[in-house]
Amino acid sequence: MAKVKKAPRPKAQTPKGFRDYFGTEVTERADMLKTIAEVYHQYGFDALESSGVETVEALGKFLPDVDRPNEGVFAWQDEDDAWMALRYDLTAPLARVYAQYRNDLPLPYRRYAMGPVWRNEKPGPGRYRQFYQCDADTVGSANVAADAEICAMLSDTLERVGIPRGDYLVRVNNRKVLNGVLETMGLSDDAQRDAVLRTIDKFDKVGEAGVRELLGKGRLDASGAYIDGVGLSVDQAEPVVAFLTSKSSDVAKTFANLRDAIGASTIGAEGVGELEKIGDLLAVQGYNADRIEIDPSVVRGLGYYTGPVFEAELTFEILDEKGRKRQFGSVAGGGRYDDLVKRFTGQAVPATGVSIGVDRLLAALREKGRIGGTVQGPVVVTVMDKDRMADYQTMVAELRNAGIRAEVYLGNPKNFGNQLKYADKRESPIAVIEGGDEHANGMVQIKDLILGAKIAENATLEEWKERPSQYEVPRDQLVAKVREILDLNP
Amino acid sequence: MAKVKKAPRPKAQTPKGFRDYFGTEVTERADMLKTIAEVYHQYGFDALESSGVETVEALGKFLPDVDRPNEGVFAWQDEDDAWMALRYDLTAPLARVYAQYRNDLPLPYRRYAMGPVWRNEKPGPGRYRQFYQCDADTVGSANVAADAEICAMLSDTLERVGIPRGDYLVRVNNRKVLNGVLETMGLSDDAQRDAVLRTIDKFDKVGEAGVRELLGKGRLDASGAYIDGVGLSVDQAEPVVAFLTSKSSDVAKTFANLRDAIGASTIGAEGVGELEKIGDLLAVQGYNADRIEIDPSVVRGLGYYTGPVFEAELTFEILDEKGRKRQFGSVAGGGRYDDLVKRFTGQAVPATGVSIGVDRLLAALREKGRIGGTVQGPVVVTVMDKDRMADYQTMVAELRNAGIRAEVYLGNPKNFGNQLKYADKRESPIAVIEGGDEHANGMVQIKDLILGAKIAENATLEEWKERPSQYEVPRDQLVAKVREILDLNP
CATH class of the missing domain: 3.40.50.800 (Anticodon-binding domain)
Structure with a gap:
């Protein structure tokens, strides 16, 4: 007689790219989110919590920085064949919510949101497919005072969660300045513009000489691999280099350098003007270069930024997995994106906001021994x-x-x-x-x-x-x- | 020349069955979760946060109370064809986590978890496809002191979040008593047993006479529809009715009635013994019938409960959508489930726990005007x-x-x-x-x-x-x- 085959036991395993959090890992994050929410609230932002699930239609077919449709999200078909997906950030749901409720919401609408987001990407060390974001955005204000305020709030938030002044820097740039530089260069080819943007993003890593090589013929990588260049002539590349090296300890000098780099570009001039305004607004409130500085090398990868962009970096050094010292790096970023709501309504709605990578921030505080000290068992x-x-x-x-x-x-x-x-x-x-x-x-x-x-x-x-x-x-x-x-x- | 067709604009809509939460809806929930976590922590429970995504293999193919495989969950295939799904509760992930980390976790393992869960079910009024649960479980303890403790903690929690004593009742029963009753009846057919269980669950609604009808030939519903009965004879049905009507204001009398109802069943006697122990443990700590009571009519639908089951009800009346007074009803429930970990390891691990329906609890507090009063704009x-x-x-x-x-x-x-x-x-x-x-x-x-x-x-x-x-x-x-x-x- 044949034996009845038993079904094999299921594997007890966290799905690939996900992780479980235990004890203080959970409570320390909850405490941090609460603190951040308090600062956001104090600044007049109201809470919004949308669900983890959106229609693919509302999310849009493209993840920022991903070219293939539906790439990068977890998606499935509903019983009536509609595609649903897990949200990949908190900005796309905000655009949907604002478009949906715009007649009832105050204008401007200031909201904060915190929660998990999901990315269907290859997991790596310290890189998970579910992680927390913590965002604040002002929708419906074209005024750069809104951008300045976000920067000030980001600075306050970092200090409130335990990063002392001097251990972080909020760096501000403006996409319009960059666009002005590209205009001056006469670059009309989108692929080439994108290649230039990607090169600028590497400035921190490869320095001025490296950027020159990457804008030109190419460059031998530290690993020995040859990286193809954008193919610009030395003259053509010059405005980019001038732009990247425009930062001076004297802010007025930085702005003068930027004006040189943008040449006669109108959009560029507008960008520099906005940056100056942001700098002035922040200076009046005492946010000086020890907390927030103008830095032309900030690009922020996302294609959708249209004006000011900002990034918060932790400036202290940690040891990487190979025991080498390196700066901890970026823990938050954001900027102005004027077109996200337009997808739904046809009308451009100006918006600006910031997203804090809560898990990275927690890692930084643990690294510095500022949290994780006191476990109290029962x-x-x-x-x-x-x-x-x-x-x-x-x-x-x-x-x-x-x-x-x-x-x-x-x-x-x-x-x-x-x-x-x-x-x-x-x-x-x-x-x-x-x-x-x-x-x-x-x-x-x-x-x-x-x-x-x-x-x-x-x-x-x-x-x-x-x-x-x-x-x-x-x-x-x-x-x-x-x-x-x-x-x-x- | 043909015009280039523009893609239609996406609809700005919350996906069907999901909702958005604004302002105080979000912060009041966050406050409640924090308060509940404090009580759980005080009782020695540690936080656990697993991700929203699990492998379908780990979740199991069956949602409790749903017969068809994969019914009721949102699932999709990973790039390497593995099926993933959103968790439908916090207990299935706990079983997976415990099986996975059992060599490192303390034994017993006391954990609490809070977060959204997802159900791929037909949405209805007040019934959403994403909602919050807030669970505490003790894994690895066969002692009914663990069950008693969960009941005490549930009572404390309800009072701490703002439900005064007298406005709620934690009702406790034991599945073994019920099994004893079924054993005494000589019911061997699973389908018939399930039908009897479902009938018992309706006792609150249809009363003793209604249950008699439903156990027998059937019953004309209030809506005029005829509901088929289980088909038992009057004699056969008697132990069920005796069991359901066993509750007395005198606890000793209740237990005597239960002993009558279970007849000579060993499992039934074990169940009554456990119930008595739970009652004694609670009475010593001052949790009397004004807070926690033994109530044989508590069934809890889920098939996986194996011993004590409990349910917290709010006892005050609200007006339903048609303006009729009715009791607010259940806001939390749980019980002992000894077989969930066994799926993974082959070894039965005793476990007991409770799940609070945070959104219903918030609705109750709003209904009573206990929260939602103070909105402070900027x-x-x-x-x-x-x-x-x-x-x-x-x-x-x-x-x-x-x-x-x-x-x-x-x-x-x-x-x-x-x-x-x-x-x-x-x-x-x-x-x-x-x-x-x-x-x-x-x-x-x-x-x-x-x-x-x-x-x-x-x-x-x-x-x-x-x-x-x-x-x-x-x-x-x-x-x-x-x-x-x-x-x-x-």
Whole structure:
């Protein structure tokens, strides 16, 4: 007789490119989102939460920086054949929401949004297919005061979440200046313009000489690979180089350099004018070059930016995976995008906003040891007699009512060592023990696990004897003694 | 010549069955989640956040209560043909996570999780395809103390988020008791057992007589439709009716009735024993029938529960869409499910947990007017002279530094009326006005919009003259005056 084949067991695995977050990883992110929301709220932004799912029609067929339709998103067909997809950012849903509710929303509409977004991209180290974004946008204001405000708010936000002044820089540029430079160069070919933009984006990495090579014939990469150039002549490339090297410690000089680089371009002049206005507005409020600076090398890859663009960088150094020092880099970026709502309504609606990469920001704070220090496990009440569970539950109830995180050990109580191992794994500060003898005498044992661990590590036998880490106290002093050990005010 | 056809504009629409949340809808939920997390944390539960996406293999092919494979979930194929899906609850991902990390996680593993889940179901009024759940589970404990604790925590949580004692009830039952009843009845046919379970679930609605009819030949519905019955004889149906009507105000009597209903069933006796233990543990901690009660009519639809089941109901009445009074109903539920991890590992792992329907709970609090009262819009600094934007930005910076939510009007400032309409739409408490004259005199106008609205609504002309809602103060007293109007302590 043939055996009935059992279905194989499913694999217990996080899907490829996704990850799980445990304990403080979750709560630290929640705390950061709350802090950011407070700053955004203070600036007059209102919360918006759209769902993770949008119609593909509303999202548009193109992910920014991705050429193929539907590439880069997770999409599926609804029961009536309509295509749905997970949102890949929080800006596309904002454009949809604004177009949908525009008659009811205030104008300008200032909103913030935070939540996961999904990208159907090849995962890599530290690169996941679901991650958090935290955005603030002003829709319906053409005034560059809106852009300046976003920059100021970004600076405030970074300081509020724990990045001190000096450890970050918000860098501001304007796409119109760049367009002016390209106009001056007489570049009409879109592919060539894009190639120039991509080259500018590499300035930080390859420097002036590298950019010259990449704009011309090409360049031998550090890895030994030859990177084809854009194919411009030396003269043609000159305005780009002038633009990229226009930054001076003297802001007025930077603007003079920019005016040279854009030549007679009208759009370029408009861009420089806007940048000056932003600089003035920020300077009046005390946001100087130690926090926000004009920097012509900021490009921001996304095709949809139409005016000011900004980027927040953390300027301190970390060690990369190969142990080499490098700057931590970008944690937020944004800019002005005047055409996103137009897709829906036919009318251009000016908008500007910023997106903070919350997970990168958290990584930076952990790297600097500014968060992640204090894990507080629960006080664990051990079970010496499984028939007296109600007594142990009463103890934890008393502790919780006194504001102390506490729990009864709920595993199999047979092996007492397992209970202490459990407390250790939970990073519990204290274990409470009440066996038959203690119960008969109206006493409980309170074990200071943190002190115990310290003593076990460092102390001599004498010290160990002198500094007991376990105390016997009357049952009715349980809460008081635990509070004392936890150093809580009475 | 043929005209080039333009692609039609995309529709700006929330996908069918999804919705957008604005302003306080978002922040009130965030506040509630934070409060719930605090209670869960206090009880020793640790946070876990898995991604919204799981492999279909890990989720299992069946949604609880749905018979067809892949029905009820949003699923799609990955680039390497693997099926992925959005999670439909937070329990299936917990089973996957526990199986995957079981060697590193503490045992028992107590975790809480909160976030959106997705159901590919027909949307209806108040029924969306994405909604929030907020779960706490203890994995790896067979002790019913774990179940009792979850019930106590649920009670604490409801009170902490603003449901006063008396307005809710946590009702507890045990599937084993029910299984004992079915065993006593000699029901071996699965379909018939399921039909009986579904009938029991209707007890609240149709009462004892209705259940008798539905267990027998059938019943004429209120709508006039005839509902087929299970087809049991009157004698066969008797244990079910005895079970359903076993609840007494005297708990001891309830248990006696239950023992009668289960007859000689071993599993039934085990269930009653567990229920008694849970009742005792809770009573010792003071959770009495005004908060948590034993109630045999609680079934909880999900097939996977294996022991204690619980449900939290709000007991106050609301008006339904037709204006009729009805109880608000269930806002949370859960129970013991010992087989979910077994799918992955082959080993049964006992687990118990609860899921709170956060959106329903919020709806209840709004219904009772306990949240949603205080919308505080920003102070709006109006723009009288667009060339003095820097001055206005300085004002809001001062206000924000004093802890006051504030913003400059960033729309087109030409029409001053629009600026006040904007402030109105934002529910701003105050508008600040500094025109050329005020500026020359070093003064600002401060308009109390809330008082203004009140006066406009109720006051006589005399009162209106006596109670000005607009004040002119020196520029350097802007912050002080705004604080005074907002009633903030100096």
